[in-house]
Amino acid sequence: MDNFQLFNPVNIVFGKNTIGELPNLLKDKSNILFAYGGGSIKKNGVYQQIKTALSHKTVFEFAGIEANPDYDTLMKAVEICRKDNIDFILAVGGGSVIDGCKFIAHAAKYKGKNPWEILLGKPMKDAIPLGCILTLSATGSEMNTFSVISKRSTNEKKAFSSPLSFPKFSILDPSITFSLPERQVINGIIDPFVHVAEQYLTYDVNAPLQNRQSEAILKTLIEEGPKALKNPTNYDVRANLMWCATNALNGTIGKGVPQDWATHEIGHELTACFGLDHAQTLAVILPAVLKYEFAQKKKRLSHFGQVIFNIKANSDNKIAKSAIEKTENFFRSLGAKTRISEYKISKKALKPIPTQVIKTAGGKKLGEHMHIGEKEISEILDLAFEKY
């Protein structure tokens, strides 16, 4: 097991009717930016619950944070924060709104001229504190320091991480997710699945507890995911999926083990260039990365295949191959596409992607062995393009 540090001070408030805890959680705050995305929270009653809970506060609303939150949109919220002395940001939404608010929180306190520099790794010393009400569970942003921001004007998508991004609290009420559109339910299963895969499908460093914690999440996603699609209002199923998604990226399972974020790094560029949902990109890229990295990942893939899919065969080779197939089948069984060619994207349009991925990665190669460069990304994209 490798050395590690684990620190995660997010206060998770999980369960039915937990929005009612809001006044307690915001006791000492006065000027609040209430930020959200589209209008869905006005349809499912969440907006009104929040307005009631905040009735004794000065509240500034900021609506319209889009999926893959855009720098230009967020900078409008930054202006409000500066002008109105916002002392707390309440992010109400899924990963995009929360990621966007993490950026707003930092950019509002940024002293330089160009807050995009935060995405370029400029260390930050101050940020407005934020809290979350999760309406779409997938990214795990509610319990980590990560934030991914898009800049549509330049087709860029970059991530930053700051200890100041930890939400002070995150309210997770699974019943809020009952009314999600099917596409987002599917994304909410695939995104955490791939988060686990990127921390687990690498190589062994003798850390059986972390491996089993990863397997616990994968098994539960495979079991509960299809149930959520069949019975969207089953509370326990939604609760199990929501808790899986948080655990998939709150740091625990990746401690002391190698990690491989190649699928995410390639996927981000597909979103930036073609507007695919984040999870849609993961579903097409993960199987291709696993095939391309077969030799390096074979042993772990075989273990994964036996534990997760109960595959029996007489060689690691066979089991590992079957495990990749079954992963792709699982994604497809949910209704996800698993090949780029299933979207309206031409092979030619993929040409600039490898260079862009490596540029975004600051020139570093990808993967747990740091050996995936432009050439390798190009071959991974070829595999991801192949007809199913």
Add this chain to the structure above:
Amino acid sequence: MDNFQLFNPVNIVFGKNTIGELPNLLKDKSNILFAYGGGSIKKNGVYQQIKTALSHKTVFEFAGIEANPDYDTLMKAVEICRKDNIDFILAVGGGSVIDGCKFIAHAAKYKGKNPWEILLGKPMKDAIPLGCILTLSATGSEMNTFSVISKRSTNEKKAFSSPLSFPKFSILDPSITFSLPERQVINGIIDPFVHVAEQYLTYDVNAPLQNRQSEAILKTLIEEGPKALKNPTNYDVRANLMWCATNALNGTIGKGVPQDWATHEIGHELTACFGLDHAQTLAVILPAVLKYEFAQKKKRLSHFGQVIFNIKANSDNKIAKSAIEKTENFFRSLGAKTRISEYKISKKALKPIPTQVIKTAGGKKLGEHMHIGEKEISEILDLAFEKY
């Protein structure tokens, strides 16, 4: 799944040579109480490493915190804290030293005349911050708010929990545990095993992720425990056991599920009255509780038997019975005793225990169904006394 709150801000610094992080972690502290137990840290080099790391601080040493830390001992440290304006307590040891320091931290700030009242549930508003260097992994105290304190003058053993008890940091260097005596290694396997059992061997509330997270720890303890006894200096084995122990009682696996702390509550009294090690009491009481609560726990015991011990049989009844046997066998295979009668304790001496347990519990009955009273405890003790 039940509603829950999860908040755990302990900064875990895990791995080889991590004591070297101490100066960074104590940057803004000046008057430090360096508290430890017996002299083992002087033999394994830890004492000298700490002295070196703290060489620029004002350090007050307090040695001699015993196993099952005693109120009278701890009150001597409280005096030092008050007299010398201690602003940080560094607990170096296992659960006893850490639990003791949590009490010292609170008692030093206690305004009333009798700090024992902290153990009686008096809510606390202030405590000296503390950090830990773990030398014996078992209780999980390094990443939670719990503390169990003994009062030998009255044969009492009581627990308290306070958010102010969260260590600011805990340094976990598995190589420190290489030189532990065998008895403590055994205790360090059984204690976390029973911590998991008390949060897992209850009844189903449809929380498969938490169940699997529990099973992940149990499987790893069963796998790694015997290896630690055979090869005491195998780093990875020690690291895996240490990380299991922390995860067994850092709150995660028990979130949203019923819990049953009957084994601990009965066990504490056996320690208070007869001086048995904490884990020794758990090894004799858990099998008896499982037998006594067989009807209520049968379904979960059957699941546990299948997943953990791979038991195959044609009824829940048979599998559940076999699972209890295999649990006891596992404890015995490590070298632990599993019956009270294997210690020099007479049946007559057990007579006052049930009354004492319920008194310590503030008159409340025990177990996940809150139905274990004095009569039931007495019958559990009979089962625990039976010859193996």
